[in-house]
Amino acid sequence: xxxxxVVGLRRSIRIYRSWEKVEREKIQRILEVVRHTTCxxxxxxxxxxxxxxxxxxxxxxxxxxxxxxxxxAHVQAPVWIYWFADVDGSGAETFRxxxxxxxxxxxxxxxxxxxxxxxxxxxxxxxxxxEGMAAVQTLIHNLPREMAALVARQETVGACAIATxxxxxxxxxxxxHMAATADKVPKLRSILKVPEGWDPIWVQLVGYPAEEMxxxxxxPRLPFETTYFDGTYGKPFPRDPKVVEDLKKxxxxxxxxxxxGRFEELKHLARAxxxxx
Amino acid sequence: xxxIKSYATVQKWIANVNGYYNLSDEEWEPxxxxxxxxxxxxxxxxxxxxxxxxxxxAEKIDYIRRLRAFAKEQTANPQxxxxxxxxxxxxxxxNGARVVTRPYTES
Numbered sequence: 211x212x213x214x215x216v217v218g219l220r221r222s223i224r225i226y227r228s229w230e231k232v233e234r235e236k237i238q239r240i241l242e243v244v245r246h247t248t249c250x251x252x253x254x255x256x257x258x259x260x261x262x263x264x265x266x267x268x269x270x271x272x273x274x275x276x277x278x279x280x281x282x283a284h285v286q287a288p289v290w291i292y293w294f295a296d297v298d299g300s301g302a303e304t305f306r307x308x309x310x311x312x313x314x315x316x317x318x319x320x321x322x323x324x325x326x327x328x329x330x331x332x333x334x335x336x337x338x339x340x341e342g343m344a345a346v347q348t349l350i351h352n353l354p355r356e357m358a359a360l361v362a363r364q365e366t367v368g369a370c371a372i373a374t375x376x377x378x379x380x381x382x383x384x385x386x387h388m389a390a391t392a393d394k395v396p397k398l399r400s401i402l403k404v405p406e407g408w409d410p411i412w413v414q415l416v417g418y419p420a421e422e423m424x425x426x427x428x429x430p431r432l433p434f435e436t437t438y439f440d441g442t443y444g445k446p447f448p449r450d451p452k453v454v455e456d457l458k459k460x461x462x463x464x465x466x467x468x469x470x471g472r473f474e475e476l477k478h479l480a481r482a483x484x485x486x487x
Numbered sequence: 488x489x490x491i492k493s494y495a496t497v498q499k500w501i502a503n504v505n506g507y508y509n510l511s512d513e514e515w516e517p518x519x520x521x522x523x524x525x526x527x528x529x530x531x532x533x534x535x536x537x538x539x540x541x542x543x544x545a546e547k548i549d550y551i552r553r554l555r556a557f558a559k560e561q562t563a564n565p566q567x568x569x570x571x572x573x574x575x576x577x578x579x580x581x582n583g584a585r586v587v588t589r590p591y592t593e594s
Contacts, residue, residue, distance in 0.1 A: 228590075282588065477508050484566070484591035486573035486580065487508050 215461035216379050221425040223383030225479050226286040226417035236380040237289060237416065243376035247369045251350075252308045252317075255300040255362035256369040256411075259402045261290040270401050277390035277398055278413065282485070284387055287415035292389055292398070293370050295362035298407030302353040306333045309346070318343075359409065366411045373414055383419030386412040420479055427467030488526060491519050494533040496582045503581040521574040528557050533578070540584040547584055551576075566591060 211219075237260055244256065263271060278284045309318065309329050318324035323343040331337040336351035349357070370386055377384035389410035390398040398410055419425065435446035457463045480487050491497055497519075504510060510518075526532055529550065531539070540547035554575050558568040569591055579586045 280587070282590070285590070473507050473509070484569050484573065485588050486577035487504055487510070 211379050211381075212461065214457065216375050218428070218462040218464050219423055220374055220378045221383075221423070221429070222385040223415075223417075223419045223421065223425055224283040224385060225420040225483070226283065226288070226383060226415070227420045228286040228288065228417070228483075230288065230418045232289045232382060232416055232418070236382060237291070239380055240291070240373055240376040240416070243379075244369050244373045247372045249365050249369075250361070251305040251346075252312055253300050253304050253361075253365070254308075255296050256366040257294045257296050257404070257408055259292045259294070259404060261292060261402070263288050263290060273397060273401060277394040278387050281387060283385055283415055284413070286420075286483075287383075287385075287417040289416040291373070291414040291416060292402060293366055293373070293411045293414060294404060294408035295359070295366040295411050296405075296408055297355065297359040297362045298405070300358045300362035300365075301355070302333055302350050302358075305346075305350050305353075306330065309333075363409060363411060370412045370414060377414070377416055381418075381423075382416055383421075383423070383425075384417075385415045387415060389413040420483070421475060424464065424469065425467075426472035426475070427465045427469040428463070429467060488523075488532045491523050491526075491533065496533045496537045496578070497522070500578050500581045504577065518574045518577075521571050522578055524561075525554065525557050525575050529553055537579070537582045537584060540579060541582075547579075547586070550579075551586060 241258060241260075244258070245254075247256075249255070261274070266274070274290070275281075275284055284290070306329060309324075310326055312318045313320065313324050313326065313329070321342075323340040328340055328343060329346065332339040332345075332347035333350045336347050339345050339347055374384050374386065389412060395410060398404075399406065399408065434449045438447040439445055440447040454463060477487060479485075492501070501515070522533065526536065529536065536550060540550055554572055557575075558571040561571055562568050573588075576586050576588060580588075
């Protein structure tokens, strides 16, 4: 699917064809896409456990659903991808190794000052990086665990955003839900058998939508003019109507919800699945 | 009990549901009948049910328990019973009483 159409069609899908299995290769394709997501220092802190709802024991299924307050969309979606941030795998040493690798393969040019020596001096000794390369000593030297956790979490959140687009690209519906409330995190780790150092970020619901892919239309967006600025805050970035028209034609900007018939659709879906109106 | 539509909670229910789904009179009539029947069984009017359910979680849970029993007494068909329950659950939801909703069971 065209990139702009994928972004334009992405919705948080909340009503799934609960009975329809998702092909394993489609799940793999989502995971493969996320593997290529951008990330500082190429540390790739995201981890995922793919759970097929119908393969769970009743006890584990109910426990996992309870962690998300039995949200109806979670009950319906046949595949749950639990995304975790590997906090212990995101420390200074990981960063150092991966940045060395980036230098060795030519991703970080030495002519900007990136060398093993400069990286080690900055990360291990806290010495100032030469101008031209990132001031990694300010973030990575003596990196406390809570900062590593912050980095791991924020990068995993970014990866999850890509994961949603990858799902749409496969013609699937998807939605990010809370994996577990704080008090249930140990139980979640225990059921999925993940290490202590993995922090749950989101559970990505995946399935074929029972609602149409547009799910009633695009959600309201904040005004462009109060979101983006030109040079300094207060001067809105000019929005060219021609560009907007082009993006409409290319499928990024679509009809806003509620599209005509949305509540009729919900009414029929409620009736079909047995939810009260 | 007075005419069912005269109660404030019923009026609020109608207004909320119609705000989204604009149900026809034909769709409303069986809903009113179900709510009326439930009120009769629990021997309370709609406003009193909501007042109790909002005021005391245990009361609300008790109403839901009685709702399940009520629905089962009306029919042996589990799907129709589920639909009857949903009518009263909808009445609770649109009056601010938090209740669990579930789809049809697959069995």
